[in-house]
Amino acid sequence: xxxxxxxxxxxxxxxxxxxxxxxxxxxxPEEQITLEANLYEDLDLDSIDAVDLAVKxxxxxxxxxxxxxxxxVRTVADVVRAVRSLLDS
Amino acid sequence: xxxxxYVWRLLMTGVAFSLFSIGGLMITLLACPVxxxxxxxxxxxxxxxxxxxxxxxxxxxxFMCTVGIMRLHLKNADALAEARGALVLxxxxxxxxxxxxxSLMPRSDCVVKGALWNSPFLGGVVRAAGYISNAKSSExxxxxxxxxxxxxxxxxxxxxxxxxxxxAPMRFLRxxxxxxxxxxxxxxxxxLSCDPPTLSKGRPWYDIPPRRFEYRLEVKSPLSVSDLIEPxxxxxxxxxxxxxxxxxxxxxELAACGQSAH
Numbered sequence: 235x236x237x238x239x240x241x242x243x244x245x246x247x248x249x250x251x252x253x254x255x256x257x258x259x260x261x262x263p264e265e266q267i268t269l270e271a272n273l274y275e276d277l278d279l280d281s282i283d284a285v286d287l288a289v290k291x292x293x294x295x296x297x298x299x300x301x302x303x304x305x306x307v308r309t310v311a312d313v314v315r316a317v318r319s320l321l322d323s
Numbered sequence: 324x325x326x327x328x329y330v331w332r333l334l335m336t337g338v339a340f341s342l343f344s345i346g347g348l349m350i351t352l353l354a355c356p357v358x359x360x361x362x363x364x365x366x367x368x369x370x371x372x373x374x375x376x377x378x379x380x381x382x383x384x385x386f387m388c389t390v391g392i393m394r395l396h397l398k399n400a401d402a403l404a405e406a407r408g409a410l411v412l413x414x415x416x417x418x419x420x421x422x423x424x425x426s427l428m429p430r431s432d433c434v435v436k437g438a439l440w441n442s443p444f445l446g447g448v449v450r451a452a453g454y455i456s457n458a459k460s461s462e463x464x465x466x467x468x469x470x471x472x473x474x475x476x477x478x479x480x481x482x483x484x485x486x487x488x489x490x491a492p493m494r495f496l497r498x499x500x501x502x503x504x505x506x507x508x509x510x511x512x513x514x515l516s517c518d519p520p521t522l523s524k525g526r527p528w529y530d531i532p533p534r535r536f537e538y539r540l541e542v543k544s545p546l547s548v549s550d551l552i553e554p555x556x557x558x559x560x561x562x563x564x565x566x567x568x569x570x571x572x573x574x575x576e577l578a579a580c581g582q583s584a585h
Contacts, residue, residue, distance in 0.1 A: 282462055282562075
């Protein structure tokens, strides 16, 4: 995906991209991925996965993610919000 | 007679538990200062402490066998004694698994609970032995484990993370796979079983089995990551596939060992 397209991403589109990453890289069952789902408790990610996920989101957005901010992320909605604020910053 | 035997085993189980804590405190108070005074660097100190724990665990297992609480059946245990730079993985049926394993290993590294690390009885010992505390982030924990392996240690890991829930299937956490993928060292599978079950999760020490338990330890052939998963997978997938492959491997080995036991 090209950079200018990404900047225009709607929250729905961010959610879809995130879903794709979770299914492809973390083998998360697609039907479990909802905005409310907790990455660690519901989607079986661990803290090492979280680092990998942050790296993938960096590649997607082309912006650096601060490790401290990403540590506070718990749910899928939190990730969408984090990506949103990265794009808007 | 049966009743008498039960009371005897109950008493001796209590003694064994007390010996363990008192022994830990004695090493912390007496042996650690002596080891610190001996010449040699931190590495030598660590080796000596590990060797001492190995010997004392040997005495402890010997005690339990002699008084008739348990009977030990070993298969290919020499492979454990000679293990260097190997990731030793085992299933985790009882409280004494690590004790039996280390009693067979002159050099061993293992991961211990944060609570044990700070325990007044055993804390001094586990710190002096250079064991790895699990009270750090997963990334640091995996890194410490990989370091220990690359320095030639034999690292004991229970991939389930805790004792098996009796009656439930084994569930492996991904930590062991992360470590195995972080280095090129061989995996040495150890299959443990205890019959009748005792000292399992959620069971108090005084809930002893109706007869002396038969404890079996078998060291299987070493494995490498490439035996278990396809090459060149991205990291997040590799760790998941390897975890499932290890879980299946152990389930098969356990089923086979259950059959041969009957």
